[in-house]
Amino acid sequence: MYRDFAYVYDELMKDVDYDAWVDFIEKVFQTYQVRPERIVDLACGTGNITSRLASRGYMLTGVDISNEMLGIAREKSRKQGLFLQYINQDIRELQLHGLVDVIVCMCDGVNYILDDTDLKQVFERVYQYLRPGGLFLFDISSHYKLSEILANNLMAETEGDVNLVWFNNFDEKTNILQMDLTFFVRQGDLFKRFYETHFQRAYKNNEIIDLLRQVGFNIDKVCADFSLDPPSKDSERIFFCSVK
Ligand SMILES: C[S@@+](CC[C@H](N)C(=O)[O-])C[C@H]1O[C@@H](n2cnc3c(N)ncnc32)[C@H](O)[C@@H]1O
Incomplete structure (x- = not known):
């Protein structure tokens, strides 16, 4: 996955409003009154969210399993003169050098984890590397x-x-x-x-919430479609905000 596709990913995602996506992420930070320094972007792809967060002043590490996606991410941030780190890892085996303030995983990264055991392992790794009080924010394409x-x-x-x-x-x-x-x-x-x-x-919201609770997270908010409102039955993108 994301081999030759990597070279056309940004062209196909041209209409996605990543600025608004990052505005939403910062709105969540404001809601939780966190001003993070260190953020890790899981399943970061070509770095569309990673680089935008970096250019807004945060220290970013992007993690992805696809070398091709990371190659494009690195090239884009080099051209933009941004200093950020990209690492090639499977998020099920996440290894970081220290604790961070916020971990995000945007645009379906979690949907690519196909079974509960693996997803629990991702959540355990995230929990391990978040500082106490740190925020974990991710979205999924909904079951619907x-x-x-x-x-x-x-x-x-x-x-x-x-x-x-x-x-x-x-x-x-x-x-x-x-x-x-x-x-x-x-x-x-x-x-x-x-x-x-x-x-x-396709995960049901409760399946995700159960796994987050099993690893120790407090689930503070489940909301949908770039608002802080709760999901409805036909919401397409669900956001989960959890605090360690
Ligand atoms: C739809 S893209 C989203 C990329 C980026 N977050 C964005 O918003 O454009 C999904 C990404 O998940 C990555 N991915 C899928 N499974 C992964 C895994 N187990 N570990 C790390 N990355 C993974 C893919 O390589 C791909 O870059």
Whole structure:
């Protein structure tokens, strides 16, 4: 996953309002009256959130399993003159050098963790590396979005020279969405075709809350769709704010 895709990820995400996303993250900081110094961005991808947080004055470390995504993140922050660290790790095996104030994981990182044991391990690692009183903020694509909107649908997208056709298959027994992605990327007069298969788990909010509690977190807020309001049954993006 996120190999050749890494090189077209930012083009396909061009319409995502990452500035507003980071505004929302800072709104959560204000709500909790935290002014963090050190932040870790898990499953940071090409660093769209990591670099924006760094340019707002925080000390950032981005963590991702894809070397290709990190390569692009590093190149972008070099060009922007930002000083931040990117490390290539599986978040299930997270290892940091010390405690941090805030850990975030945005835009589906948690959906890529497919079973409860692995997700509990991620939460345990996060708990281990947060200072007491530290904040853990992450989002998921909701169960509703994966099981009812994306499920068993054929989708297509075109952005500039990048075309994506995308077939989704949802397994109701495992709650796992399989996404078969076929890319066609223009190279001169021809198109390069490549494939990736991604798997995302649809979690019910309570399943997540149970796991967070099991590792010792206080769940302070579950909210949706870039507001601090509670989720409704058709919310597509759910945010979990937990304090150690
Ligand atoms: C949809 S992208 C989100 C990237 C970024 N957070 C953003 O907002 O654009 C999901 C990212 O999760 C990463 N990822 C998936 N499983 C992971 C794992 N086990 N450990 C670390 N990163 C992982 C992928 O490599 C990919 O970069």
